[in-house]
Amino acid sequence: MSELIEIACTRCGTRWWVDPAQIEGPRQVVYRTVDRRARVESYRVRCPTCGTRFVVDLEFEEEDHG
Numbered sequence: 001m002s003e004l005i006e007i008a009c010t011r012c013g014t015r016w017w018v019d020p021a022q023i024e025g026p027r028q029v030v031y032r033t034v035d036r037r038a039r040v041e042s043y044r045v046r047c048p049t050c051g052t053r054f055v056v057d058l059e060f061e062e063e064d065h066g
Contacts, residue, residue: 009047010054018045020058027055037062 004017026041038061046053 005058007045007056009050009052011052012047012050014047014049016048026058 004019006015006017008015020041020043023043023045025043027044028042030040030042032038032040039059041058041060043056043058044053045056
């Protein structure tokens with residue numbers, strides 16, 4: 001199971017927690033390093049309160065196990 005992340009609506013300010021594995025996407029992946037260990041994934045989410053759709057960027061960095 002993935003770690004839960006907190007998301008805040010850009011319109012109404014509602015905050016909620018989601019499992020990134022349960023979000024459809026990602027819509028875009030940008031690698032910050034050539035070895036692809038650090039990346040930013042962009043997901044489109046919808047606020048459960050007001051229905052606003054917006055993009056959330058999540059940063060990931062894989063650990064070096066070698």
